Amino acid sequence: MIKVLVADDSAIARTMIKQIISEDGRMEFAGYAENGERAIIQNSLLKPDLIIMDINMPIINGIEATRKILKTSNPAIVAFTTEDMALVGYKCIGAGALEVIRKPSLAVMNKSELKQFCDRIYEIGINHKKINDSKNTKAPQESGLLKRAFDMACAGSKKYRLLVVGASTGGPAAIQTLLLQIGSNFPLPILITQHIDSIFDAHFAAWLNSTTGVKVEIAKNKTVPEKGTAYIAPSDFHLTICRNPDPEKCTILLTKEPPVHFLRPAVDKLFFSAAQVFSDKVIAVLLTGMGKDGADGCKAIFDAGGLTIAESEETCTVFGMPKAAIEEKSIKEVLPLNEIAAFLKKETGDLL
Numbered sequence: 001m002i003k004v005l006v007a008d009d010s011a012i013a014r015t016m017i018k019q020i021i022s023e024d025g026r027m028e029f030a031g032y033a034e035n036g037e038r039a040i041i042q043n044s045l046l047k048p049d050l051i052i053m054d055i056n057m058p059i060i061n062g063i064e065a066t067r068k069i070l071k072t073s074n075p076a077i078v079a080f081t082t083e084d085m086a087l088v089g090y091k092c093i094g095a096g097a098l099e100v101i102r103k104p105s106l107a108v109m110n111k112s113e114l115k116q117f118c119d120r121i122y123e124i125g126i127n128h129k130k131i132n133d134s135k136n137t138k139a140p141q142e143s144g145l146l147k148r149a150f151d152m153a154c155a156g157s158k159k160y161r162l163l164v165v166g167a168s169t170g171g172p173a174a175i176q177t178l179l180l181q182i183g184s185n186f187p188l189p190i191l192i193t194q195h196i197d198s199i200f201d202a203h204f205a206a207w208l209n210s211t212t213g214v215k216v217e218i219a220k221n222k223t224v225p226e227k228g229t230a231y232i233a234p235s236d237f238h239l240t241i242c243r244n245p246d247p248e249k250c251t252i253l254l255t256k257e258p259p260v261h262f263l264r265p266a267v268d269k270l271f272f273s274a275a276q277v278f279s280d281k282v283i284a285v286l287l288t289g290m291g292k293d294g295a296d297g298c299k300a301i302f303d304a305g306g307l308t309i310a311e312s313e314e315t316c317t318v319f320g321m322p323k324a325a326i327e328e329k330s331i332k333e334v335l336p337l338n339e340i341a342a343f344l345k346k347e348t349g350d351l352l
Contacts, residue, residue, distance in 0.1 A: 002125040002236030005048035007039035009057045013103065017052060024118045027125070043069050050076040050125035053097065062093045070096040076128035078121065086200045090207035093173045094112040097341030098124055098317050100172060118274050123169055123290050127318045134314070138285040159280040160307070161248060164274045164329065165189045166297070168195040168289025170317020174206060174337055176289065179212035179230060181341030186214070188283070188350050189225035191239060193267045195289065198235040205232045221254040233265035237239065240260055240273035250277050261293045271297020280305030283338060283347065288316040292324035299330035307347060309333045309340060
């Protein structure tokens with residue numbers, strides 16, 4: 001069971017979340033804070049596993065409270081916000097929060113939405129707790145990059161054409177880290193499917209564009225993706241690619257085909273289309289996330305001879321999606337998040 005602290009200046013919101021958490025059975029409501037200053041104090045006293053952090057609070061806002069809390073302790077923190085504050089919510093990730101979650105509406109919430117909310121909160125909290133426990137008990141492990149001898153001869157012969165990335169829970173922070181480390185001169189187009197609340201897609205792209213040094217935009221239909229630019233799947237559309245008259249390029253195709261794994265956009269749709277168009281000239285990266293979306297798509301790219309990379313358990317907020325792909329034996333490399341960009345640069349070194 002995980003202990004949850006709710007930091008929100010709205011008494012109604014605090015009461016609502018307390019009831020939701022108390023009725024879930026997997027979580028314990030540890031307490032509440034009505035402003036950022038109290039959140040810092042309550043964190044020290046109650047030692048929660050997870051904090052639901054409102055952004056716009058008096059005395060100290062959620063961003064500064066997050067920053068101060070994470071200087072001395074390591075709870076999982078999720079930014080809790082509305083559409084009009086979404087861009088500010090992503091700034092909370094820059095301060096160390098793991099995820100941005102939309103505030104539920106009392107007027108429209110149903111059992112399905114309540115379950116999705118609880119599942120998401122619980123998975124973030126329990127996985128972060130496991131990571132913390134593991135760090136406290138395991139001896140430091142040697143870096144994957146130090147252990148691996150790069151086969152540059154193989155890398156140099158591939159001439160990769162596209163990098164595709166999939167993520168879900170915990171993905172915004174992971175994608176920001178990946179793009180920040182990749183930098184603006186990466187030699188391939190980057191297509192990204194991130195499971196995200198529908199109202200946040202444009203804010204997510206704007207935040208990445210302003211914080212990573214990489215040109216990031218919402219994908220548009222029939223666009224030919226350019227190298228060094230990252231394209232985010234728009235809300236409620238599958239991001240896929242189709243063939244271009246130039247065999248070294250592709251064209252973005254947005255579709256309203258049925259959801260996959262109850263998701264639209266789905267990582268599998270992007271990965272399958274990439275395998276069909278570029279076969280062994282694709283690099284796929286599967287990052288943190290709940291469920292198994294992306295596992296079958298990784299298998300398609302793996303079987304076509306492409307390069308598949310999964311984020312390792314030690315750095316995942318939730319290890320579900322990478323684990324599913326690893327268990328399907330469709331991953332060639334398993335790496336901690338902070339090693340993936342360096343690996344990608346090695347593998348595409350002949351194109352730099």
